[in-house]
Amino acid sequence: xxxxxxxxxxxxxxxxxxxxxxxxxxxxxxxxxxxxxxxxxxxxxxxxxxxxxxxxxxxxxxxxxxxxxxxxxxxxxxxxxxxxxxxxxxxxxxxxxxxxxxxxxxxxxxxx
Amino acid sequence: xxxxxxxxxxxxxxxxxxxxxxxxxxxxxxxxxxxxxxxxxxxxxxxxxxxxxxxxxxxxxxxxxxxxxxxxxxxxxxxxxxxxxxxxxxxxxxxxxxxxxxxxxxxxxxxxxxx
Numbered sequence: 001x002x003x004x005x006x007x008x009x010x011x012x013x014x015x016x017x018x019x020x021x022x023x024x025x026x027x028x029x030x031x032x033x034x035x036x037x038x039x040x041x042x043x044x045x046x047x048x049x050x051x052x053x054x055x056x057x058x059x060x061x062x063x064x065x066x067x068x069x070x071x072x073x074x075x076x077x078x079x080x081x082x083x084x085x086x087x088x089x090x091x092x093x094x095x096x097x098x099x100x101x102x103x104x105x106x107x108x109x110x111x112x
Numbered sequence: 113x114x115x116x117x118x119x120x121x122x123x124x125x126x127x128x129x130x131x132x133x134x135x136x137x138x139x140x141x142x143x144x145x146x147x148x149x150x151x152x153x154x155x156x157x158x159x160x161x162x163x164x165x166x167x168x169x170x171x172x173x174x175x176x177x178x179x180x181x182x183x184x185x186x187x188x189x190x191x192x193x194x195x196x197x198x199x200x201x202x203x204x205x206x207x208x209x210x211x212x213x214x215x216x217x218x219x220x221x222x223x224x225x226x227x
Contacts (some may be wrong), residue, residue, distance in 0.1 A: 031213060033214070033215070034215075035137075040219065041219055042118075042203055042205075042217035042218050042219045042220055043203070043215075043217040044217075045214055045215075046215075048212065048214060050212060050213070056212065058214065088155065090157065092157075092215075094213060097145070097207070097209035097213045098145070098164075099162075100145075100147050100149075100159045100162055100215075101157075101159075101215060103156065103157035105154075105155070105156050105182070106155050107155075
């Protein structure tokens with residue numbers, strides 16, 4: 001079955017460390033997105049990519065980085081520059097502007 | 113700035129009754145798409161219904177329907193015959209193709225279903 005796989009489901013990070021969240025899709029979608037979800041707030045866009053080897057900053061890109069070397073993969077790195085990284089992270093993909101997104105099951109990141 | 117406002121942080125409904133969740137949005141574009149997503153306790157985001165702005169007819173998907181008022185920039189979700197499985201966080205969202213197809217989300221409404 002086609003879908004989006006995010007890993008790991010839970011991730012713990014020490015302060016000052018970089019961590020990378022994985023997002024893989026086998027839907028053959030061109031566009032991929034990373035969102036952050038905090039309690040009491042909606043989803044906020046971190047980065048997005050509409051095509052391989054190209055990506056753009058979203059509304060809250062500071063302290064994050066991404067790469068899009070393959071169509072299937074869009075990993076997100078949370079750097080030590082991100083001051084408040086504890087959150088739920090959702091990856092999504094889309095096959096075009098007429099359609100909604102397909103979401104992964106998310107990664108819960110906690111700074112310890 | 114593009115914004116989506118969900119004015120009801122929480123709503124409750126009795127099983128088998130009908131409930132309406134409110135959503136307003138702000139855009140100056142004429143071509144855009146509107147969505148309602150459901151996020152149950154598993155936190156998996158599930159697409160409930162979508163509406164193209166150029167279509168006057170309100171979208172329906174089984175027990176879910178929308179009331180789309182383009183001039184008022186309003187996009188409410190009606191859930192009929194509510195079921196226990198409908199309990200979730202509901203997010204309203206929209207996107208404008210010209211702006212990179214980025215979905216802009218509201219803060220969400222928690223729906224509780226009472227048996």
